[in-house]
Amino acid sequence: MTEAVEYDVVVLGGGPAGENIVDRTRAAGLSTALVESELVGGECSYWACIPSKALLRPALARADARRVPGLADAVRGPLDAEAVFAHRDYWTGNWKDDGQVDWLDSIGAHLYRGHGRLYGIRKVAVTSPEGVHHVLSARHAVVVATGSRAVLPDLPGLAGAGAWTSREATSAREVPGRLLIVGGSVVAAEMATAWQALGSQVTVLVRGSGLLPRMEPFAGELVAEALTGAGAVVRTGVAVEAVVRDGPTGPVTVVLEGGEMLEGDELLMATGRAPRTEDIGLDTVGLTPGDWIGVDESCRVTGHDWLYAVGDVNHRALLTHQGKYQARIAGAAIAARAAGPGAPAPDTGRWGAHAATADTEALPQAVFTEPEAAAVGPTLAEAERAGHRVRAVDFDLGKVSGAGLYADGYRGRARMVVDLDRQVLLGATFVGPGAAELLHAATVAVAGEVPIDRLWHAVPAFPTISEVWLRLLEAYRG
Numbered sequence: 001m002t003e004a005v006e007y008d009v010v011v012l013g014g015g016p017a018g019e020n021i022v023d024r025t026r027a028a029g030l031s032t033a034l035v036e037s038e039l040v041g042g043e044c045s046y047w048a049c050i051p052s053k054a055l056l057r058p059a060l061a062r063a064d065a066r067r068v069p070g071l072a073d074a075v076r077g078p079l080d081a082e083a084v085f086a087h088r089d090y091w092t093g094n095w096k097d098d099g100q101v102d103w104l105d106s107i108g109a110h111l112y113r114g115h116g117r118l119y120g121i122r123k124v125a126v127t128s129p130e131g132v133h134h135v136l137s138a139r140h141a142v143v144v145a146t147g148s149r150a151v152l153p154d155l156p157g158l159a160g161a162g163a164w165t166s167r168e169a170t171s172a173r174e175v176p177g178r179l180l181i182v183g184g185s186v187v188a189a190e191m192a193t194a195w196q197a198l199g200s201q202v203t204v205l206v207r208g209s210g211l212l213p214r215m216e217p218f219a220g221e222l223v224a225e226a227l228t229g230a231g232a233v234v235r236t237g238v239a240v241e242a243v244v245r246d247g248p249t250g251p252v253t254v255v256l257e258g259g260e261m262l263e264g265d266e267l268l269m270a271t272g273r274a275p276r277t278e279d280i281g282l283d284t285v286g287l288t289p290g291d292w293i294g295v296d297e298s299c300r301v302t303g304h305d306w307l308y309a310v311g312d313v314n315h316r317a318l319l320t321h322q323g324k325y326q327a328r329i330a331g332a333a334i335a336a337r338a339a340g341p342g343a344p345a346p347d348t349g350r351w352g353a354h355a356a357t358a359d360t361e362a363l364p365q366a367v368f369t370e371p372e373a374a375a376v377g378p379t380l381a382e383a384e385r386a387g388h389r390v391r392a393v394d395f396d397l398g399k400v401s402g403a404g405l406y407a408d409g410y411r412g413r414a415r416m417v418v419d420l421d422r423q424v425l426l427g428a429t430f431v432g433p434g435a436a437e438l439l440h441a442a443t444v445a446v447a448g449e450v451p452i453d454r455l456w457h458a459v460p461a462f463p464t465i466s467e468v469w470l471r472l473l474e475a476y477r478g
């Protein structure tokens with residue numbers, strides 16, 4: 001090992017969360033090093049949000065256009081898969097991170113390429129791809145932002161069967177004839193939408209009772225209905241017991257509980273995420289390798305005043321925008337604590353500048369299925385389980401003029417969940433074409449705890465789909 005190089009802050013992992021910690025700590029005048037073992041930009045830029053949305057946008061635009069009179073006939077044909085893949089490749093920078101590296105240079109952050117591991121208190125050891133070792137030491141903070149990876153269940157025959165995870169599903173260059181998808185949550189639903197539109201015959205095998213289980217039940221119902229309408233098969237309540245494939249390519253068979261067999265050309269396992277913490281030296285600081293890393297409201301690791309964890313790895317919210325938010329909060333907290341005892345103490349109270357309160361109180365998610373599903377805050381069932389006295393109000397989005405003008409036969413639904421004691425919005429869900437863009441207004445209302453009586457004065461423009469807010473409030477006020 002060489003002598004330690006000292007920085008104020010050392011960040012382990014350069015996905016969206018790690019990049020934002022670098023940005024915030026550099027903005028605060030701290031010296032910062034970033035350690036990245038693959039590509040700066042992380043899972044989101046190359047194998048998750050960006051490529052998946054680049055694959056989905058043509059699918060959703062075509063679905064919308066097919067419902068617009070005068071245009072529908074012009075878009076009857078298949079998607080040009082090669083052009084869609086080229087669009088996806090452009091958005092991933094062809095899996096090169098030059099742009100992000102230039103940005104790191106421009107803000108004066110130092111990049112170490114290689115595998116990083118905690119190396120005791122305030123230290124990180126890096127092994128470069130060429131086998132060169134560096135030790136970095138941090139005056140103020142080490143931030144773990146190593147993200148998550150796809151997890152595969154322990155099914156007979158799955159290992160070695162060349163099953164796709166989200167990485168292959170977002171980077172594939174050929175359209176499989178028949179695509180089997182195991183799982184029913186966000187990755188399964190989005191990838192089913194994309195690949196069915198690209199020309200695969202998709203079969204989704206859902207263990208539970210429906211798609212998108214963390215959203216209001218009508219979200220999964222409307223998405224399943226649209227997928228079925230597009231020719232996909234969605235089966236619920238089915239358990240996969242084994243996988244059979246002679247080698248990593250060729251037809252693949254899944255064996256369901258009860259013995260039924262289904263054959264496909266590719267198999268996507270969309271069965272959740274695990275933290276990338278097995279080999280990052282957690283044991284050198286008394287933590288357990290392979291575990292998610294528990295943090296407080298400022299994203300500081302319990303019991304370690306110099307160690308932070310942001311993004312997927314802390315398991316608070318596995319979403320890019322939320323990891324970036326945590327990084328803004330933790331970056332500010334690091335800077336505040338680095339300022340020393342004479343400086344104002346960090347504000348870690350609810351909604352304080354150094355507390356990631358929105359992770360629990362106003363968490364938004366937009367799912368880019370056909371139709372889109374977007375939600376913030378708890379569902380009705382979650383709010384009730386949490387002990388709130390609530391009332392849910394629903395409205396058929398198709399009855400809003402703006403929605404009818406957006407697309408013929410618009411199908412969608414909205415729900416708001418109102419806290420009856422505080423008379424504020426706790427949560428909202430919108431499902432329908434274009435619904436993702438309705439979400440931020442609801443996030444502002446939830447995070448701002450805007451009284452329902454004041455929302456009545458927030459007049460939606462006519463004729464936008466946002467007029468659903470007026471309909472929901474009218475229904476609530478009776």
Ligand SMILES: Cc1cc2nc3c(=O)[nH]c(=O)nc-3n(C[C@H](O)[C@H](O)[C@H](O)COP(=O)(O)OP(=O)(O)OC[C@H]3O[C@@H](n4cnc5c(N)ncnc54)[C@H](O)[C@@H]3O)c2cc1C
Binds near residue numbers: 012042052170319
């Ligand atoms: C298919 C798919 C689609 C998604 N779509 C969306 C979406 O539309 N919107 C959304 O908000 N979220 C989406 N997500 C979730 C989103 O991708 C993650 O929440 C986000 O990437 C987490 O960011 P992160 O910085 O915590 O981790 P990551 O993006 O996983 O980045 C972690 C980085 O750390 C590096 N690293 C790991 N270990 C080490 C080590 N030991 N040494 C050095 N470097 C290391 C990795 O190489 C990686 O670059 C999607 C996820 C999937 C799978």
Ligand SMILES: NC(=O)c1ccc[n+]([C@@H]2O[C@H](COP(=O)([O-])OP(=O)(O)OC[C@H]3O[C@@H](n4cnc5c(N)ncnc54)[C@H](O)[C@@H]3O)[C@@H](O)[C@H]2O)c1
Binds near residue numbers: 205213
């Ligand atoms: N647009 C977006 O915001 C977006 C898009 C994609 C992913 N993401 C995020 O990425 C994360 C990962 O998504 P995901 O869908 O991979 O994981 P997930 O954890 O949301 O869902 C995994 C699903 O797989 C099922 N499952 C697990 N083991 C199974 C088995 N053996 N057989 C059948 N089903 C099984 C689970 O019941 C669960 O419903 C999520 O947190 C999600 O929010 C976000």
